[in-house]
Amino acid sequence: MAYKTFISYKYSEAKELRDRIVGALKDDARYYQGETSESPDMSDRTTEYIKEKLKDMIYSTSVTIVVISPNIRKSNWIDWEIEYSLKQIKRGDKTSGTNGVLGIVMKYNGGYEWLRTSITNQDGHTSTQTNNSYLYNIIINNRLNQEPKEYFCEMCKTVDSLQGSYLSLVDEEAFLKNPNRYIENAYDKSKKLNHYKINKSR
Incomplete structure (x- = not known):
């Protein structure tokens, strides 16, 4: 099944x-609800204008894909986009759900x-x-946050790479081979919020 998605990335x-x-x-x-190569350049717009446009893109989506790249923390928007994706936002008589969120790790320097x-x-x-030094706190705090933890191995306390975190990290090559698997996983977890300790603030 297909879900409306938004991609958060450092341009x-x-x-x-x-x-x-x-x-x-x-x-x-x-x-897909986000920007494309044909989207107008908003770099000369005000912060509030850009935020409103991003809100419109994210509001109706169910899954947010975050591209984890080496300089992600230099972005002015990505942590805010994750926060907005996780919160339930009321508009008129409708309230958005908490998105499933998935991190795709960019291949860099060959790996x-x-x-x-x-x-x-x-x-x-x-x-x-x-290496959490590359990541925003809102990403770090939504990893390894399954409650109660279900260990893949009790001895070494390892958890399943997809189920053990609300915001799972997947290498780009694995995702591109089977995107539906990972999008479905993120969406399914958004329907089981009580199984995770979700941190919705930056």
């Missing part, structure tokens, strides 16, 4: 990946080690460590 370094994500959605791209490294635990299981 100067992730525009090409944004276009590939939209392309990977194929027929479901018609449900993903700039953000995530794999380690082998004492029991032989492999887990991933994330």
Whole structure:
């Protein structure tokens, strides 16, 4: 099933990946609510004007895809877009739901080690460590926040990469091969908010 989606990304370094994500959605791209290559340039507009336009794009969506790129924290908008996606916003007699939110990690310098490294635990299981210095607090605080935690391995306290966090991180290559799997996962979690400790503030 297709869901209305919004893509949050840093234009100067992730525009090409944004276009590939939209392309990977194929027929479901018609449900995409965010910017495209044909969107008008708003760089000369006021902050309030841009916020109102972004609110209009995000309000009716169900899933927000966040492109995790090396300079994401230099964006003026991404943490605000995540916050708006997570909050329930009332307009007239309608209230938006909390979006499912998914992070797609950009491949950089040939891999993903700039953000995530794999380690082998004492029991032989492999887990991933994330360098949080690249991430906004609103991303960090919505990871590993399943309640109660369901450990994949009780001994090494590892959790499932998709179910263990409300905001899961997925490498761009994995997402582009099967976008529906990850979008469905994000949407499903948005219908099980009581299973996660959601942080809706920056």
